[in-house]
Amino acid sequence: MTADEIREKAKRFLMPSVIQYYAENLAVESAAGLRVRGADGKEYLDFFGGILTVSLAHGQADVVNAVQVQVQRLSHLSTLYPNEPIVAVAELLAGMMPAETGISQSFFVASGTEADEMAVMLAMSHTGRSELIALRNGYSGRSALAQSLMGHANWRVLPQQIAGIKHAAQPDCYRCPFGLTYPNCELRCAKDLENLIQYTTTGQIAGFLAEPVQGVGGFVVPPKEYFEVAVGIVRKYGGVFIADEVQTGFGRTGEHWWGWEHFGVKPDIVTMAKGIANGLPAANCMTTPEIARSLPRSTLSTFGGSPVPMAAARATIETMQREDIRGRSKRLGTVLRDGLLAIQARFPHTIGQVRGLGLMQAIELVVDEKAGDRTPNTDLTARIFEATRRRGLLIGKGGRWGNVFRVAPPMLISEAELAEGLGILEASCAEAGAT
Numbered sequence: 001m002t003a004d005e006i007r008e009k010a011k012r013f014l015m016p017s018v019i020q021y022y023a024e025n026l027a028v029e030s031a032a033g034l035r036v037r038g039a040d041g042k043e044y045l046d047f048f049g050g051i052l053t054v055s056l057a058h059g060q061a062d063v064v065n066a067v068q069v070q071v072q073r074l075s076h077l078s079t080l081y082p083n084e085p086i087v088a089v090a091e092l093l094a095g096m097m098p099a100e101t102g103i104s105q106s107f108f109v110a111s112g113t114e115a116d117e118m119a120v121m122l123a124m125s126h127t128g129r130s131e132l133i134a135l136r137n138g139y140s141g142r143s144a145l146a147q148s149l150m151g152h153a154n155w156r157v158l159p160q161q162i163a164g165i166k167h168a169a170q171p172d173c174y175r176c177p178f179g180l181t182y183p184n185c186e187l188r189c190a191k192d193l194e195n196l197i198q199y200t201t202t203g204q205i206a207g208f209l210a211e212p213v214q215g216v217g218g219f220v221v222p223p224k225e226y227f228e229v230a231v232g233i234v235r236k237y238g239g240v241f242i243a244d245e246v247q248t249g250f251g252r253t254g255e256h257w258w259g260w261e262h263f264g265v266k267p268d269i270v271t272m273a274k275g276i277a278n279g280l281p282a283a284n285c286m287t288t289p290e291i292a293r294s295l296p297r298s299t300l301s302t303f304g305g306s307p308v309p310m311a312a313a314r315a316t317i318e319t320m321q322r323e324d325i326r327g328r329s330k331r332l333g334t335v336l337r338d339g340l341l342a343i344q345a346r347f348p349h350t351i352g353q354v355r356g357l358g359l360m361q362a363i364e365l366v367v368d369e370k371a372g373d374r375t376p377n378t379d380l381t382a383r384i385f386e387a388t389r390r391r392g393l394l395i396g397k398g399g400r401w402g403n404v405f406r407v408a409p410p411m412l413i414s415e416a417e418l419a420e421g422l423g424i425l426e427a428s429c430a431e432a433g434a435t
């Protein structure tokens with residue numbers, strides 16, 4: 001099919017609610033390494049990795065080989081019968097959890113949404129309670145429960161809500177919900193959890209679900225003491241801490257496997273998806289044997305832990321270990337961040353903030369940072385976004401107003417490719433009228 005045919009059929013046969021990027025849909029044909037090829041033959045450098053799912057590189061040889069071998073050997077039988085791929089990945093993941101967490105058991109599913117659903121189920125069964133705290137500006141997925149956990153108006157499809165979920169203030173120092181400045185704020189956003197629990201719940205909470213770095217929310221990094229204080233309050237009221245590592249897991253934030261490790265806390269339950277299998281649909285919820293035992297009966301995810309995605313996950317994780325992806329993400333994340341800071345230095349009025357951890361960095365576009373006007377600059381964001389596409393670079397958007405660019409390339413990116421993409425981004429900012 002030509003690019004136009006793909007676009008036309010997408011319009012006719014896919015629901016209009018299927019989200020698309022760009023003024024004119026970008027029809028894709030193939031991808032290899034860091035390069036994506038459009039159906040019209042145009043090539044793009046990929047700085048978004050299919051929303052942080054392609055964690056290594058497109059078509060990474062070990063993953064492709066593992067998938068090919070596995071699909072011929074055994075493609076699916078469900079978790080009714082354990083097999084080597086699922087137990088091998090479960091064992092690898094148990095080894096990636098810091099020992100002090102006690103987390104060693106997995107329940108595989110097929111999406112981040114389902115992983116979060118499982119985490120909530122476990123929190124409820126373990127505590128015997130049902131009220132939950134989530135974060136404003138958080139993203140959890142698209143089921144009824146995930147939509148209710150969501151703290152992001154753009155992504156709430158219907159107004160109906162599942163009861164018993166309260167949303168705490170987002171730990172966002174650039175747009176502090178209390179109008180305060182770190183560190184003089186004395187962590188007001190974290191301490192407010194106590195007020196939220198005391199005044200809006202029965203005081204008997206099941207748990208607190210949070211992304212260590214808010215992904216869809218625009219790569220918002222909380223102050224470093226945030227989770228220690230927040231999780232301390234949650235535990236005081238009997239709740240467990242669910243770390244949603246769907247975007248931050250697998251070395252994405254640099255130095256560590258998991259985002260929470262930057263914040264000096266340990267979770268009780270961890271969810272992961274996206275980067276786990278370099279783009280194949282796999283996800284997982286992990287916890288301690290004690291919490292896992294609390295579920296009163298068995299439960300099934302038909303495609304959870306299916307052999308082909310598990311073979312891909314095994315190859316992905318082994319490659320990450322071999323390539324020291326945590327160290328690589330830290331090192332190249334610094335290069336990326338420095339590059340973005342240099343772009344900000346050239347356009348200090350409209351690039352309000354550069355933020356992120358590891359190979360998960362964002363820039364937020366505002367009307368005039370120098371003049372103290374942090375109004376989201378959505379027009380400029382749209383112009384830069386279209387310019388990056390024309391110039392052959394794929395990046396992500398995010399944030400409450402869609403005025404944040406998310407840069408999270410496949411982690412086997414080279415320094416030369418990083419420099420190339422940063423060059424395109426800078427030229428796109430200039431072309432679009434950033435100041």
Ligand SMILES: Cc1ncc(COP(=O)(O)O)c(C=O)c1O
Nearest residue numbers: 111112113139140141215246247
């Ligand atoms: C932090 C986080 N949690 C959960 C989800 C839901 O994952 P999925 O889209 O695989 O259901 C996402 C998806 O973007 C996410 O970013």
